Amino acid sequence: xxAEEIKAVGKHVYGSLYGCDKxxxxxxxxxxxxxxxxxxxxxxxxxxxxxxxxxxYNAVIGVVLESHISIHxxxxxxxxxxxxxxxxxxxxxAAFNYIIETLKPKKYTKxxxxxSSEL
Numbered sequence: 001x002x003a004e005e006i007k008a009v010g011k012h013v014y015g016s017l018y019g020c021d022k023x024x025x026x027x028x029x030x031x032x033x034x035x036x037x038x039x040x041x042x043x044x045x046x047x048x049x050x051x052x053x054x055x056x057y058n059a060v061i062g063v064v065l066e067s068h069i070s071i072h073x074x075x076x077x078x079x080x081x082x083x084x085x086x087x088x089x090x091x092x093x094a095a096f097n098y099i100i101e102t103l104k105p106k107k108y109t110k111x112x113x114x115x116s117s118e119l
Contacts, residue, residue, distance in 0.1 A: 009115070010087050012115050014110075015108055015109045016108060019105050020073075032049050034071065034102055035061075041095055043090050045065035046064055067085045069092070
């Protein structure tokens with residue numbers, strides 16, 4: 001594969017989710033499984049999934065060979081953020097969309113950044 005075949009070396013999709021189901025956001029096992037499936041949908045190679053709960057806050061981080069996919073959740077606020085950054089031939093937007101379809105927020109924002117735009 002030649003370097004010019006890859007148009008965007010690093011693709012970053014991130015956003016905020018409002019009005020999510022509190023029970024989904026509070027279920028750390030569910031969120032870990034969601035990251036596993038999101039990595040699969042993105043065609044990324046999952047290396048590990050870690051989860052942390054600190055008071056009312058949950059964080060689930062999936063390390064993929066191509067970078068990471070994460071969900072940060074505040075169940076008491078019905079609020080979460082998604083961060084999907086990948087390199088190569090993976091599709092972080094597919095991961096983002098899968099998480100949105102699963103969590104079904106009342107509204108959300110989505111941002112896309114080509115992290116290699118100066119190459």
